[in-house]
Amino acid sequence: MSATNTKSDTAQSHDNHGHHPSLAHHFVSLEQQHEANILGMWMFLVTEVLFFGGLFTAYTVYRLKFNTMFQEASNQLDITLGCLNTVVLILSSLTMAMAVRSAQIGKTKQILNYLGATAILGLMFLGVKYFEWKHDFEIHLVPKANFCWDYAKERRKEADHHEKDKPFVSKLIGKFVGHHEEHAPPSAAEIAKDHKNPESQQARIFFVLYFAMTGIHALHMIIGFGLIAAVAYWASRGTYGPEYYTPVEVLGLYWHFVDIVWIFLFPLLYLLGAHLGAGH
Amino acid sequence: MSAINLDRRVVGEAASTHEATPKPATNYLNHETTIASWLLTLDHKRIGLLYLVGISLMFVLGGAFAGLIRLELMTPKGDLLTGDVYNKSFTAHGVVMIFLFLIPSIPAVLGNFLLPIMIGTKDVAFPRLNLLSFYVYAAGGVFLALALLLGGVDTGWTFYTPLSSTYANGNVMVAALGVFVIGFSSILTGLNFVVTIHRMRAPGMTWFRMPLFVWAMYATSLIQILGTPVVAITIALVGFERFLGVGIFDPRLGGDPILFQHLFWFYSHPAVYIMILPSLGVASELVSTFSRKGVFGYHIIACSSIAIAIFGFVVWAHHMFTSGLSQYAAMVFSVLTFSVAIPSGIKVFSWLATMYKGSVSLASPMIFFFGFIGLFTIGGMTGLFLSTLGTDIHLHDTYFVVAHFHYIMVGGAIMGFMGGIHYWWPKITGRMYNETLAKISAALIFVGFNFTFFPQFFLGYMGMPRRYHEYPEELQVLNVLSTVGASVLAIGYLTPGIYLPFSFFFGKKAPKNPWGATTLEWTECESPPSPHNFDHNPPVYDHVYDYSTLNKEAAVVSH
């Protein structure tokens, strides 16, 4: 107890290493900092798994309760666009993985290129989503706003009948630029009547979950854009290289996770009723 | 100091043994003194103190609502509060006490202050996130305060649907948003601690050399990480339902209110362990230090903390036995609930065995520990009544349940918190408090607590339901007893609110290791610690609770 102060100038071991500009004071080495940050991101992803997990649990419970109607409701979604988005998002995961790799091998310029590609693909994904949601709104599939199950089913049948013989490409283009044939929107009385129908109620729960899940997923992508912008800014200043690329890798983990969520959303939401066939 | 170190087997990097010239006592409290240096601090110790101020205020607020409730229940008629105000009072009491006081209490105050020191590092892994978590907590508190000021919420802290989603007033969403936000604060703290424990331990600090408090914090953090996101998404779904009227939990629209309860209790049952596990960790430290003996069954206590965290996730539906759960599921959850008693029992018996043939001293933290162990045991045992299916049908939603969980969450968690605050106060502030007053406070809390809540077991057994502001006249005697006890309890809690701050300014200077403890914060840190905790790499010995050298040291000092 005699010595109350044992501070000495050389006692702090990290002084021996020479400071990397990106090494925070409370870490001993870049390796420790890297490991801590990566583990921190993984822990965050654990919370994300359980956050989405709550939604997936709700989905599973209602799916089991309303199996038939969930398939019918799922059949209203556009598989082509869902598939297109799947491809776009997986491609963005590839470019993100390449961005991390570029940092690891010290090709600073490439980091920016790949991050840019990832952001563009992400924007494409959200763009497609926008057209999907717009279409859902037009055919009265948005709960609270205008949900009317009978009306939506009719529109879908007509559209399928209309487009039966069109070639795939023009169908695809039509999804983005196609003019929507005007129909008299359902009256308030029709909507009220529709809402009393158990089939409509069950389909509506599907669409609530659909919008909740895809909406929260889209929100994660929007947050991802912010993160990409931040990492790109630091990358442009030459912060990252083989010695220090932790933020790029952390961002990569986040982006891949968002991709994985979509990998599950796609079959559960879009493909659930695919076997029923068009115009069912 | 160097002589002592030679006696010990130093496993990690050796401590710097050459003596430096004495320097002015710079510590984390006085090295910077501007207000900004406190409000924007990244120092885990200062953040712990910010939290201490926050939760203390919330404890007073929550306690005031408890006072209102007890005053109303003095008389059988609803004469002080109307039914509506009464509902809002117990909701406010529950929400404030659980989300703003109990959940952050030990982890965010003592955990923040001690965890990095105990494992021999300079700070938590993510100091900025640590500060962020405090402000997120404060923001959540603002939302809850707003909900109160707007007129209050009457759903109970559980926010059950369809009451919360369809019938309650709009403030419920303000309060729920507050809970949602506070959840992120809790997640950030837990995430920070888990990474810190995994990645920041000093050289030589292996898992089974960590103090048991750190093990308890680890288990707690796992629950915060795994459970909190589920309640967040649940609240979000209630929000969707409320604003969009879409019927996820509304049976009239095809939804299922029981699903809300499943999702809610998946977090909120483990949340009980977020509240109690840290106290169990504190208890292990107290019993060892004040018995001057290594903790009996160190390894199994460490593992039982993890076991409680894991078991805690498979028992949630015991809150739902009477709400239409399937009989089969009820049986499964009942059996699993009993299993939580095993790790809890292991801890209690290990503490008793630690005291056996130990050199037990009756310092004030130890008095709190004695209170803790008794109350926690009663609380745990009565939990078994409630996990028994048939008995629960009778006792569900009665004062028996209220008494049970207050024995755990007040008798267990807050007793542990008080014990911990008294134990580490000299380290945190560098000052000693008035020991006599502390003992009186501990005794008042113990006696007052038992008078408050023991009668409630009988009230519940006699059929008095919880959450009612009126009751039959024949129950008045026990209710008055409970209210009288509550006033004693209140005095017991307010006393430290006077002598602790007093000691902060006027108390006797605390020595480095006033209790003769063995963990790093006592053996290697000054009181109060320097800004970066250690001036050298702390040496780590092969057993954390090794009193042999301290005993020698004491012998040297006394000669």
Next chain:
Amino acid sequence: MSAHNSANVEAHAGHPHHEPASLVVYFSTFSALMILTILTIWAGMQDFGALNTPIALGIASFKAVLVVLFFMHVLHSSTLTKLTIFASMYFLGILMVFTLADYLSRGWTGQ
């Protein structure tokens, strides 16, 4: 547990040395993901009855595993990372299985 301790020991060794994965790995992973996407769409068009969802989830899980192992580098990550992922799946499993234990047994009266 040894993995964490070694991380601490390595912490003194110096800077991170992570071998970047080869381009072949990334592009084959991507190709496999594309093929599996086509497969899952084809499978979705067929009616396997009760097996529809298990097949869809099986393919999705396989895709997720590919992303985790190769894009997220878990194949070469520490045991701790693998344990973390396992834990998240385990507790998500608890949430799902125990909730469904209630819903799927609602009709069982025990008489």
